Amino acid sequence: MKYTAFLVDNEAWALVYLERSLSWEENGFSLLGSSVNSVEALDTILRLKPDAVITDIRMPELSGLELMEKAHQAGLECEFVLLSGFPEFSYAQEAVRLGAFEYCLKPISPQQGNELLGRLRERLDARKGSESPRERPARLSGNETLDRILQYIQEHYQEKLRLKGIADRFYLSPGYCSALFSKHLGRTFPEYLTELRVGLACRLLSDTHLSIHEIASQTGIDDSFYFSKVFKRAMGVTPGQYRRQRRQDLPGEEEEQ
Numbered sequence: 001m002k003y004t005a006f007l008v009d010n011e012a013w014a015l016v017y018l019e020r021s022l023s024w025e026e027n028g029f030s031l032l033g034s035s036v037n038s039v040e041a042l043d044t045i046l047r048l049k050p051d052a053v054i055t056d057i058r059m060p061e062l063s064g065l066e067l068m069e070k071a072h073q074a075g076l077e078c079e080f081v082l083l084s085g086f087p088e089f090s091y092a093q094e095a096v097r098l099g100a101f102e103y104c105l106k107p108i109s110p111q112q113g114n115e116l117l118g119r120l121r122e123r124l125d126a127r128k129g130s131e132s133p134r135e136r137p138a139r140l141s142g143n144e145t146l147d148r149i150l151q152y153i154q155e156h157y158q159e160k161l162r163l164k165g166i167a168d169r170f171y172l173s174p175g176y177c178s179a180l181f182s183k184h185l186g187r188t189f190p191e192y193l194t195e196l197r198v199g200l201a202c203r204l205l206s207d208t209h210l211s212i213h214e215i216a217s218q219t220g221i222d223d224s225f226y227f228s229k230v231f232k233r234a235m236g237v238t239p240g241q242y243r244r245q246r247r248q249d250l251p252g253e254e255e256e257q
Helices: 012-021 038-048 064-073 089-098 110-130 141-156 163-169 174-185 189-207 212-218 224-235 239-246
Strands: 003-008 029-035 052-056 079-084 102-105
Touching (some): 012 110, 029 038, 038 052, 052 064, 064 079, 064 089, 079 089, 079 110, 089 102, 102 110, 110 141, 141 163, 141 189, 163 174, 163 189, 174 189, 189 224, 189 239, 212 224
Parallel strands (some): 003 052, 079 102
């Protein structure tokens, strides 16, 4: 099935770049048009009813966020992708709150753009498949994006991970990633990562004879002193104390300061 898309940016060159650099047809999309005026764009979008709108955030008259909000308030069922040249956390928070499919930093490369279109098509396929005549599905795009991120973290949390690196990997802004964690998990990326690492540390302390330094390394923290501080902050005891409590048969280890 082919879907329709509409582009909005107050800079004409940005629209030309998106139109020419992305493989719209190959990714299952046809472009209905574009606009450099966000007020006119709103009227056109409500009339044409595209499946997806890709819009800049900072524009005169209506911002991309206001455009999305007004379109949704008018009952338009479509996915919005917000583009911004400014990694401002407040934009990311508002994008998540309003149900944006994704919030990406400009400029996006052809590879990034085509991968975005692929994810957008998957979202639209899933939405179309779950619709009933009387019921429209909830906007779960933020959850779906976060699910991909969480799966990656769970597979790589024993490595050195940084929020910016993960955001870059999924072609998102760090602010948008951070806002997803706050809204859908109720905690920050560092807090979530620490939970995974401390959980692994507890298992290793209970079930293995590995040294504290070796366990710290396996959790993705090379500095055993810092690891001990993180562990004690989370568990209330040092790794050595935790091991002695859990493994009475192991000889006591020197307690980290």
